[in-house]
Every structure is written in C-alpha cells, then in structure tokens.
Amino acid sequence: MSKKQDKTQKAAIADLALDFSSGFKYEPAPESSSHVKLEKQYELFIDGKWVAPIDEKYFETTSPATEQVLSRIAEASAADVDKAVKAARNAYENVWSKISAKERGKYLFRIARIIQEKAREFAVIETMEGGKPIRESRDIDVPLAANHFFYYAGWADKLEYAFPGKKANSIGVAGQIIPWNFPLLMAAWKIAPALAAGNTVVLKPAETTSLTALKLAEVFQEAGLPAGVVNIVTGAGATGAAIVNHPDVNKIAFTGSTDVGKIIQKAIAGTNKKLTLELGGKAANIIFEDAAIDQAVEGIVNGIFFNQGHVCCAGSRLFVQEGVADKVIKKLKDRMKSLIVGDPMDKNTDIGAINSKEQLKKINDYLKIGVNEGAEIFQPACTLPKKGYFCAPTLFLHTSQSHRIVQEEIFGPVLAIQTFRTVEEVLEKANNTPYGLSAGVWTDKGSKIFNMTTKLKAGVVWANTYNKFDPASPFGGYKESGIGREGGLHGLLPYLSLS
Amino acid sequence: MAATKTTTKPSANGTASKAETTAKNERLAVLKTYKIYINGQFPRTESGRYYTIKLSNKEQVNVCLSSRKDFRNSVSAAREAQEKWAGKTAYNRSQILYRIAEMLETRRAQFTEELVNQGASAAAAKEEISIAVDRLIYYAGWCDKFNQVFSSVNPVSSSHFNFSSLEPTGVVAAIADQNSRLLGLVSIIAPVIASGNTIIALASTQFPLSAITFAEVLNTSDLPAGVVNILTGEVSELLVPFTTHMDVNAVYINTNNQQDKVTAETNAALNVKRVKVEASIDWTLPKNEDPYRILDYTEVKTTWHPIGI
Incomplete structure (x- = not known):
C-alpha cells in the first residue's frame, strides 16, 4: 500500500468517528414531577x-x-x-x-x-x-x-x-x-x-x-x-x-x-x-476475538455503567482477548465519551447520581486506590453537576488479579480491564474470586459459549448480552x-x- | 463373631478374634488395620493417634483419630477431583454409583459380620445392607434425571433464550449420623456425589468399621x-475444621446437639457456606431418600442468550 493510499484510508476512518462533543447538543428533556404525590x-x-x-x-x-x-x-x-x-x-x-x-x-x-x-x-x-x-x-x-x-x-x-x-x-x-x-x-x-x-x-x-x-x-x-x-x-x-x-x-x-x-x-x-x-459480586465480562465487537462494547457499557454501576451483578472486571484489546478499548473509550452524566430526571441521561454521599466517597476512595496501585485511569471529559453526588464513568487499564480494584466490589461506574490469551487462562482468572454472582461471555461461536457458561462459577451467565432481568428467570449467586x-x-x- | 469364636476359621473380615490364635500351632489370623480414606488411598492419620473400639465380641480395634490436618489434606484432594468428577457425563456418574452398589452387594457377608460386631442384630444388619445397596441404586438412577426434573426453560419477556440448570456446589464436608453404622453415611454420600460434588465425610465415631470397609468398596468401584x-475421629475435634475451612462450599452436619448446630451455622458464615444441620433419623425409612437431598448441594445456574440474527 502506498503512503498516499494509507493516508486517505486513515482520513476516511477519521471521518467515520462521530464527534459528539461539538456535533450533537442535547436540549434538556426533564421528566415532570408535578403529578407525584409525596407526603411531608x-x-x-x-x-x-x-x-x-x-x-x-x-x-x-x-x-x-x-x-x-x-x-x-x-x-x-x-x-x-x-x-x-x-x-x-x-x-x-x-x-x-x-x-x-x-x-x-x-x-x-x-x-x-x-x-x-x-x-x-x-x-x-x-x-x-x-x-x-x-x-x-x-x-x-x-x-x-x-x-x-x-x-x-x-x-x-x-x-x-x-x-x-x-x-x-x-x-x-x-x-x-x-x-x-x-x-x-x-x-x-x-x-x-x-x-x-x-x-x-x-x-x-x-x-x-x-x-x-x-x-x-x-x-x-x-x-x-x-x-x-x-x-x-x-x-x-x-x-x-x-x-x-x-x-x-x-x-x-x-x-x-x-x-x-x-x-x-x-x-x-x-x-x-x-x-x-x-x-455482592465482581463479575467477569469476557470478550473473545470472534465476538461482534460493536455489540460487545455496548454490552460492556451496559454491564458496568447501568444504574451507575450500583448493581451487584455489574460486569466490573473486563477480560478482553489480546488480539482485539486495542480495538475494544478504543471503541469503549469513544463510547464513554458519548455517555451523558447528569440530572437523572432528564430523559437523555445515561448515568445519574450516585445514591449517597457515603457511596460517592467509597467510589472515590477506590479511584485513588486504583491509581496508587499503578493502574492507568481513564475518564471521559464531562462536566458533572455542581450539586449532588456524581461520578464520571471510569476505566482502569493495566490492572492485575491482585489489585484491590479487581478483587473488591466497588459498586460504582468503575471498570477494571485485563487482557487474556486462552480460554483456560480467562476461566482461571474469572473464577478466581470469592464471589460468583454473574458473568458475561461475548463470542459468535456457539460451542465456545457453552464451554464458558458451563465452567464459569456464577449463578447468572449472560452470553452476548448483559444485565438482563426477568421475573421468570432465577437470580442468585455461587x-x-x-x-x-x-x-x-x-x-x-x-x-x-x-x- | 461370637459364633466363630469356637472354630479355627479366620473370619471373613479383619476383625478376627484374637482367641483364634491358639497355642496349638494353628494358623495365626491376619487382622485388618482400619485406616482412613483420602484421595483414593488408605493412609494412617498424619497425627499418629488412635482410639479404641470395643466390639460386641469383646475384641477391640484401633481406629485412626483423624486430625485437622487429615481434613485439610482431604479438602485438597476433594477440590482437585471436583471439576473432573462434575465434568463426567451424568450417565457415567450414574454407572459409577451403580457400581458402588454392586461392590457393596458382593461384600454382604463381610458387612453383616462387621455390623453385628458393632452391635447390630443379624436381621438388622442384613436389612441395613440391603437398604444401603438399594439407596445407592436409587441415587445412581437420579444422576441423569434430577437436572431434567428440576431445570427449567424460562419464558422471559424479551427476545432471549433463557434456561436454568443445576450444577454441583463444589466441595462438601459432612459429619454423618453418629447413631448409624453404615446407612447414615451411604445416604449422605450418594446424593452429594450424584450431581458432581466431592465430599469429605466423618464416619460415626462409635461405629467406624463399616465406614472404612465402605471406603474399600468405593475404591473398587471406578x-x-x-x-x-x-475420616474417622471425634466430632468434637473435627466440627470446627469441617465448618471453618475456606475451601469448603457446603456442610452437612448430623447432630442432636444444639451447641454443635450453633457452632456449625456460625462458622459457615465465614465464607457463606450452604449449611444443613439435621437430627439423627431412621435412615431405613423410604421418606429419607429423595432427590431434594441432591438439590441441597446444587446451584441453579441461569444462562441467557439473545434470539435474533
């Protein structure tokens, strides 16, 4: 490929990336609370x-x-x-x-x-x-x-x-x-x-x-x-x-x-x-090279940022197979830049308020712990409301099994990312936790799904989806x-x- | 055994009467050493300790007084074995349980004698063995059926295929009914291993012989x-290690002692063990065998997958 062709192709790819920060502005769309009857x-x-x-x-x-x-x-x-x-x-x-x-x-x-x-x-x-x-x-x-x-x-x-x-x-x-x-x-x-x-x-x-x-x-x-x-x-x-x-x-x-x-x-x-x-839980969300990457990225986002990460089954440990790690992380960061953090009453909001001051403090403490342990932090640029308790969606890269942010339940919008090469390796890592509530697997290969879902020690396993709940579906942990x-x-x- | 005392015939099992060793230059009976059963082998307790059982024929046998370390070694073995055992097909596990029943059946004479020596009447001994064999066959038959009966396909209100099936809980530590010579032990081991769990069982302290002989049956059953x-030993010594070990997933404690129940259930909380405490019961009753005893040591796993293109 000539240099010129290469340049053109790169430019084409750049054009495809959506610039949410300047191109799209959301008008406020607040839900009304006028019909709500609350006693004093x-x-x-x-x-x-x-x-x-x-x-x-x-x-x-x-x-x-x-x-x-x-x-x-x-x-x-x-x-x-x-x-x-x-x-x-x-x-x-x-x-x-x-x-x-x-x-x-x-x-x-x-x-x-x-x-x-x-x-x-x-x-x-x-x-x-x-x-x-x-x-x-x-x-x-x-x-x-x-x-x-x-x-x-x-x-x-x-x-x-x-x-x-x-x-x-x-x-x-x-x-x-x-x-x-x-x-x-x-x-x-x-x-x-x-x-x-x-x-x-x-x-x-x-x-x-x-x-x-x-x-x-x-x-x-x-x-x-x-x-x-x-x-x-x-x-x-x-x-x-x-x-x-x-x-x-x-x-x-x-x-x-x-x-x-x-x-x-x-x-x-x-x-x-x-x-x-x-x-509690500390679920592994596992992305294989043969997964549908765009869907997987949506699954990662839904897995950890749904309900501000206040979910016992949140996919808070991400395992990405090495061959697609760069691609997945790049797409994940891009997607995070488009998340709207703010007024929970606004119908466009993706990430609302942290439930309490205490919980926000706990999450922020873990962010410090993660940085001090040597993990690389990423948060998209976003303006948090001045009042109230808010936390930007957060990634930690270069984490390892021994990190506290990998071992302990944070209960906030904080994702710890590790990479892996083989099925055996990721099973070992995923199951190496005292928790066993849930897990996620992303691959387009059916036999691999069943191999993983059978061997993951977790009460709920989502394959090519995440954080789905239903009254007919039993929920609970190992x-x-x-x-x-x-x-x-x-x-x-x-x-x-x-x- | 009393009946054989007058003869010079060595007994079918190892609890041979020392009275048989007459001075008349007759053959010296070979006594059996009762050892514990860990990882498919019969070691003595690492502690080197023993306790003595007096048999109804006034003979006595030295039995291993197992230690906390023996238990830890057993847990390592059970953990090592668990995934492979659970990974066998249900049909295969079923056949192995059936094979245990076969092996037990062929050793009726030995078990009868041992049970009688431990104080059972001949009729009760025969009945206990028959029920033990049948109970193994009962649970053998459940291995490849309980998941069919107790699993579900869940009609969720979204375009997902969703099903729940049962998986073994993992490593189970059990203190068998102290008042039962054989059936209490068999009735707890069979449902626990049927689903793919592995187990460390403490035999009845006062009736340990048939438990060890049952281990020999297990050892010849694939x-x-x-x-x-x-293991053989004291409940008072092993209750705490059984219930506090952090690599044990579930405990079964058969006891009539309220303090033991409190201890077991308190310790289980250390790592959220599933804990079942049951009083001593009549294991010969049919109501004391059912598939829900398999379910006690299983986990429901629910799997979701989208339906679409």
Missing part, C-alpha cells in the same frame, strides 16, 4: 395502618442529585419491629393462611395492575430519591416490579406443580431487608414470591430509598390486601438487626453486601430460620455471592417448606 | 480418587 412525613406501615414510631424518631430522605430534602421517614425501633412482626404473625395465622390460594393470587394480580397504573409516579419517585436515570426507572425498574407481582400471582394456586413428590407448605413470617440500588424492584422481588407462597411479610427498605416501598404500601391498601400481610418498617441497620433477631420471624431474605450477609448468617445460627442471601435464588420457579423454594 | 474421602 411518612409513618410506619403496620397492620394495614400508618403508625408513628414509638420513639417518635424520624430521619430525612434527600435527592442525591439535588441534595434537597424530599420527605421525613419514621425510624423503626426494635419495639416497632416487634409490633410489625406481631401483625404479620396474626395476619398469617388468622387471615392469609386461611384464604384460598386462588384468592391469594388474585390480590397479587391486583397489586401488579395498580403498579402499572401508577408506573409513571413510581418511576419519578424512584429517580428523585435514588438518583438513577428516569429512563431506567421508567423502562426497567417499574415495569419489572409490576411483572414480578404478575408472575408470582399465578404461582399461588399452582404450587403443587412446582415441587414434584412433595407438598409445598408456607413458612410463616418472612423478614426482608432490601438495598438502595433497585428499591421498588427489590421490594417486588422479595414480597411477591413470599406472598404467593402463603407467607406474610415484614420488609425494611434501605434508609436512603424508602419512598417507593412506602408508596407500594399505599398500593397494598388500595388493593385491599388484608391488614398485616405486608408490613413496612423503615430505618437503618438497627431496624434490620431487629428483624433478623426477632424470635418470631421464620425466614430472613436479605439483599446487600457480603459483609452484612455474613453477619446475618451468623446471627441466625441455631435458630431454624430459613435464609436467602443475595450478596460461593460468597449468596444462598438461594430469587425469581422464577426456583425463587419459590426459599419461601416454602416441603413435606 | 470412583476417581478424591471424590469421596472418609
């Missing part, structure tokens, strides 16, 4: 009624994007939790276990329908309080939450088909503790199968994201769900501990960090409480990523005892 | 080394 103060939802906490303690909930106070939330003490458990026990013994499974299911169908009717309100509140982009609340969190109730509604009167050779019995009162990354969706993941299986519930949302769970309580009232079947107690760690340690709770379901999960597993030792844990599954037929088992 | 490892 929320009480505890116990026995079908709104009850003030015994200690009369409240805490403020703020928007992580604007730092404005949205509402005041009751803080449940151990005495309040006890009231809630008593209400749940009473509802279990006298109401919920007495009505027919068909009727039980119909309540859940009704709840699903009301969530759909109020989808816009739920989405807006979720984004206001949690900081996630409105597009994600609107298109993923809220529809999936409704779908979850709808899916499990149908199971209520079909449990005898789920576990052959056994009779499926409800357990009693389920204590459920959920995180702040998918507040409404996690509430649905927990409550829907518990109720379908015939149990009653005491649920604690995360202290930074209580509002959609409390709005969900309003839905339960509207649906006519019998009093005490679901009780919602708001508060922080101490409230959660009171649920875990309550002697009349038969089952604990927790989603959150592996550290807290271990504390809970220890706390219930010897009690006969059933346990489901959905804990090893220190948790115990038990949520979703699908397998998600019923943790809420039943078989005899 | 079962790869390290898939099943059997």
Whole structure:
C-alpha cells in the first residue's frame, strides 16, 4: 500500500468517528414531577395502618442529585419491629393462611395492575430519591416490579406443580431487608414470591430509598390486601438487626453486601430460620476475538455503567482477548465519551447520581486506590453537576488479579480491564474470586459459549448480552455471592417448606 | 463373631478374634488395620493417634483419630477431583454409583459380620445392607434425571433464550449420623456425589468399621480418587475444621446437639457456606431418600442468550 493510499484510508476512518462533543447538543428533556404525590412525613406501615414510631424518631430522605430534602421517614425501633412482626404473625395465622390460594393470587394480580397504573409516579419517585436515570426507572425498574407481582400471582394456586413428590407448605413470617440500588424492584422481588407462597411479610427498605416501598404500601391498601400481610418498617441497620433477631420471624431474605450477609448468617445460627442471601459480586465480562465487537462494547457499557454501576451483578472486571484489546478499548473509550452524566430526571441521561454521599466517597476512595496501585485511569471529559453526588464513568487499564480494584466490589461506574490469551487462562482468572454472582461471555461461536457458561462459577451467565432481568428467570449467586435464588420457579423454594 | 469364636476359621473380615490364635500351632489370623480414606488411598492419620473400639465380641480395634490436618489434606484432594468428577457425563456418574452398589452387594457377608460386631442384630444388619445397596441404586438412577426434573426453560419477556440448570456446589464436608453404622453415611454420600460434588465425610465415631470397609468398596468401584474421602475421629475435634475451612462450599452436619448446630451455622458464615444441620433419623425409612437431598448441594445456574440474527 502506498503512503498516499494509507493516508486517505486513515482520513476516511477519521471521518467515520462521530464527534459528539461539538456535533450533537442535547436540549434538556426533564421528566415532570408535578403529578407525584409525596407526603411531608411518612409513618410506619403496620397492620394495614400508618403508625408513628414509638420513639417518635424520624430521619430525612434527600435527592442525591439535588441534595434537597424530599420527605421525613419514621425510624423503626426494635419495639416497632416487634409490633410489625406481631401483625404479620396474626395476619398469617388468622387471615392469609386461611384464604384460598386462588384468592391469594388474585390480590397479587391486583397489586401488579395498580403498579402499572401508577408506573409513571413510581418511576419519578424512584429517580428523585435514588438518583438513577428516569429512563431506567421508567423502562426497567417499574415495569419489572409490576411483572414480578404478575408472575408470582399465578404461582399461588399452582404450587403443587412446582415441587414434584412433595407438598409445598408456607413458612410463616418472612423478614426482608432490601438495598438502595433497585428499591421498588427489590421490594417486588422479595414480597411477591413470599406472598404467593402463603407467607406474610415484614420488609425494611434501605434508609436512603424508602419512598417507593412506602408508596407500594399505599398500593397494598388500595388493593385491599388484608391488614398485616405486608408490613413496612423503615430505618437503618438497627431496624434490620431487629428483624433478623426477632424470635418470631421464620425466614430472613436479605439483599446487600457480603459483609452484612455474613453477619446475618451468623446471627441466625441455631435458630431454624430459613435464609436467602443475595450478596455482592465482581463479575467477569469476557470478550473473545470472534465476538461482534460493536455489540460487545455496548454490552460492556451496559454491564458496568447501568444504574451507575450500583448493581451487584455489574460486569466490573473486563477480560478482553489480546488480539482485539486495542480495538475494544478504543471503541469503549469513544463510547464513554458519548455517555451523558447528569440530572437523572432528564430523559437523555445515561448515568445519574450516585445514591449517597457515603457511596460517592467509597467510589472515590477506590479511584485513588486504583491509581496508587499503578493502574492507568481513564475518564471521559464531562462536566458533572455542581450539586449532588456524581461520578464520571471510569476505566482502569493495566490492572492485575491482585489489585484491590479487581478483587473488591466497588459498586460504582468503575471498570477494571485485563487482557487474556486462552480460554483456560480467562476461566482461571474469572473464577478466581470469592464471589460468583454473574458473568458475561461475548463470542459468535456457539460451542465456545457453552464451554464458558458451563465452567464459569456464577449463578447468572449472560452470553452476548448483559444485565438482563426477568421475573421468570432465577437470580442468585455461587460461593460468597449468596444462598438461594430469587425469581422464577426456583425463587419459590426459599419461601416454602416441603413435606 | 461370637459364633466363630469356637472354630479355627479366620473370619471373613479383619476383625478376627484374637482367641483364634491358639497355642496349638494353628494358623495365626491376619487382622485388618482400619485406616482412613483420602484421595483414593488408605493412609494412617498424619497425627499418629488412635482410639479404641470395643466390639460386641469383646475384641477391640484401633481406629485412626483423624486430625485437622487429615481434613485439610482431604479438602485438597476433594477440590482437585471436583471439576473432573462434575465434568463426567451424568450417565457415567450414574454407572459409577451403580457400581458402588454392586461392590457393596458382593461384600454382604463381610458387612453383616462387621455390623453385628458393632452391635447390630443379624436381621438388622442384613436389612441395613440391603437398604444401603438399594439407596445407592436409587441415587445412581437420579444422576441423569434430577437436572431434567428440576431445570427449567424460562419464558422471559424479551427476545432471549433463557434456561436454568443445576450444577454441583463444589466441595462438601459432612459429619454423618453418629447413631448409624453404615446407612447414615451411604445416604449422605450418594446424593452429594450424584450431581458432581466431592465430599469429605466423618464416619460415626462409635461405629467406624463399616465406614472404612465402605471406603474399600468405593475404591473398587471406578470412583476417581478424591471424590469421596472418609475420616474417622471425634466430632468434637473435627466440627470446627469441617465448618471453618475456606475451601469448603457446603456442610452437612448430623447432630442432636444444639451447641454443635450453633457452632456449625456460625462458622459457615465465614465464607457463606450452604449449611444443613439435621437430627439423627431412621435412615431405613423410604421418606429419607429423595432427590431434594441432591438439590441441597446444587446451584441453579441461569444462562441467557439473545434470539435474533
């Protein structure tokens, strides 16, 4: 090839690269919050009624994007939790276990329908309080939450088909503790199968994201769900501990960090409480040379930057096969330059606000750790809003297995990249972690997909896709990523005892 | 054994009565050394310690008092063996479990005698062996079926093909029912290995003989080394190593002791082990065999792939 030809070709390639910074300007497209009804103060939802906490303690909930106070939330003490458990026990013994499974299911169908009717309100509140982009609340969190109730509604009167050779019995009162990354969706993941299986519930949302769970309580009232079947107690760690340690709770379901999960597993030792844990992860997202590269790049972006990386199954460790590493990293950097970081209420926003000041500090600490460990950092130029908690999407290149940013869960938009040569090497590296929640594989070769998906020690494996969720699809981890599954037929088992 | 005492015939197994060694210049019986089973071999405990079992015929046998280090060695062997064992076809695992049953069946006489020597009635011993053989065959049959019964294709609301299947949890440490001579051990090993797990099992402290003889059965059944490892020793000494080891994925503890249950479940939290604590039960009952005992040591894996061009 002559020099001249080479030059022309390079120029042609340069022309194809889109210059997003100057060529495209997005006008603000904010979602309106005018139709949202929020109280100034929320009480505890116990026995079908709104009850003030015994200690009369409240805490403020703020928007992580604007730092404005949205509402005041009751803080449940151990005495309040006890009231809630008593209400749940009473509802279990006298109401919920007495009505027919068909009727039980119909309540859940009704709840699903009301969530759909109020989808816009739920989405807006979720984004206001949690900081996630409105597009994600609107298109993923809220529809999936409704779908979850709808899916499990149908199971209520079909449990005898789920576990052959056994009779499926409800357990009693389920204590459920959920995180702040998918507040409404996690509430649905927990409550829907518990109720379908015939149990009653005491649920604690995360202290930074209580509002959609409390709005969900309003839905339960509207649906006519019998009093005490679901009780919602708001508060922080101490409230959660009171649920875990309550002697009349038969089952604990927790989603959150592996550290807290271990504390809970220890706390219930010897009690006969059933346990489901959905804990942390450090998923490998593996790109082979024969992958469809453009799709893979989209998958990497969705894998780590979805929900600001506040996802336990986030693809936070990227493994790229050497032959395509330069190409993939170049395309990934280009794609990152086009991500819009900012107001989560804006419909064009890709990366919203970090959920809390504490979480932002944790992420920033890890960015320092990564740099100090000698990894090469890359962040696209982007202007972060002055108010609120924001973090630019971040890559770390030249990382190795021993780096803390490769080993530890950051729970933010931070990707650690390594390269590999062979299948054996990448399997060894991918599985070399105490976690085992999820993994991603990108290749156009079918037999390679099945080789990888079989050998990766992870509960969910996405091949040529990433971060997909569905009520019919069981979710949960191997090893220190948790115990038990949520979703699908397998998600019923943790809420039943078989005899 | 008491019945053979008057004869000069050496017993079928190694727990030969020393009374047989008469001074009349008759053949000296060859006694069996009861050793532990690690990685397909029969070493003595590395600790060099022993404890003594008194048999119903008043004879006594020295048994290995296994140590924490024996357990660690067993875990290394089990971990090494696990992936290959899980990688065998379900049909192959099924045939190996069936082969174990065959080998056990052919050694009925030896097991009967050993069980009787450990205090069982002849009738109970025969029944226990029969059920143990049948139980192995029961789980052999499940190897290539449980995944069919308990897997699912999930109709997700997007254009993806999505299915969930069961995979072995990994390395399982088990303390077998202390009140059972053979069946408690067999009934926990079979469902654990059926799906591709490997196991380290602690035999009943007071009834260890048939456990070690069962290891000989395993060793002649084409079962790869390290898939099943059997130790003898004290629960009080081994409970903590069994439940704290960071390369063990799941534990099964059979105990009637609440404090042991608390210890096991507390320690399991160190690395989020799956833990099942069960009280001593009547293993002869049919209700104590079912595929859900296989499921206890499996993980549901869900795989997604887009549907499209």
